[in-house]
Amino acid sequence: MTIRIINKSKNALPAYETAHAAGMDLRANVEETILLKPMERKLIPTGLYIELPEGFEAQIRPRSGLAFKHGIGIVNSPGTIDADYRGEVKVLLINFSADVFEINMGDRIAQMVVSRHEKVNWDEVEVLNETLRGEGGFGHTAVK
Ligand SMILES: O=c1ccn([C@H]2C[C@H](O)[C@@H](COP(=O)(O)OP(=O)(O)OP(=O)(O)O)O2)c(=O)[nH]1
Ligand SMILES: [Mg+2]
Numbered sequence: 001m002t003i004r005i006i007n008k009s010k011n012a013l014p015a016y017e018t019a020h021a022a023g024m025d026l027r028a029n030v031e032e033t034i035l036l037k038p039m040e041r042k043l044i045p046t047g048l049y050i051e052l053p054e055g056f057e058a059q060i061r062p063r064s065g066l067a068f069k070h071g072i073g074i075v076n077s078p079g080t081i082d083a084d085y086r087g088e089v090k091v092l093l094i095n096f097s098a099d100v101f102e103i104n105m106g107d108r109i110a111q112m113v114v115s116r117h118e119k120v121n122w123d124e125v126e127v128l129n130e131t132l133r134g135e136g137g138f139g140h141t142a143v144k
Contacts, residue, residue, distance in 0.1 A: 001053075003114070008088075009047025011106050023061060023111030026091060034103040036095040041075050044091045044109055052083040052114070059113045060091055066109070071097030074110060081112075 007013055009029035016024055028034070029047035036042055052058060060079030066072040075092045091110045095101045103109060 004051040006049040025108040
């Protein structure tokens with residue numbers, strides 16, 4: 001599929017890094033170095049504006065390499081970009097490590113997965129159909 005995008009950043013358009021990657025890496029569009037102190041969170045601009053078709057969303061997900069090597073996560077992971085959003089795509093990074101983390105122009109800070117989603121109408125009822133699981137959850141299958 002093709003999606004309309006405005007690129008106000010100094011970076012190339014997001015691209016799939018390998019042939020069958022699910023996500024496209026998003027690059028920071030920051031004029032100056034951003035420092036993330038331990039447990040600090042900052043909204044990082046990408047300079048990208050996208051026009052998703054109705055019925056699609058984009059998820060902003062962490063990169064496992066940054067998480068593993070530097071303890072960098074996304075506070076609202078996965079972030080949701082709505083099809084009717086016309087603002088700048090931003091990434092809410094958090095530093096879970098004990099060291100200061102540096103973000104520079106063009107750094108690949110997150111990845112974006114575009115997916116189809118359902119739109120639901122409620123059928124409000126009094127009783128739901130029975131299942132073996134019933135109300136069991138939150139670890140109820142754990143061995144005692
Ligand atoms: O990681 C993110 C998450 C969201 N957004 C943008 C796109 C999204 O469509 C909009 C609203 O996000 P969300 O619905 O998650 O936030 P909200 O707190 O519910 O805000 P709103 O009341 O504007 O929906 O903010 C981003 O740029 N990055
Ligand atoms: Mg919302």
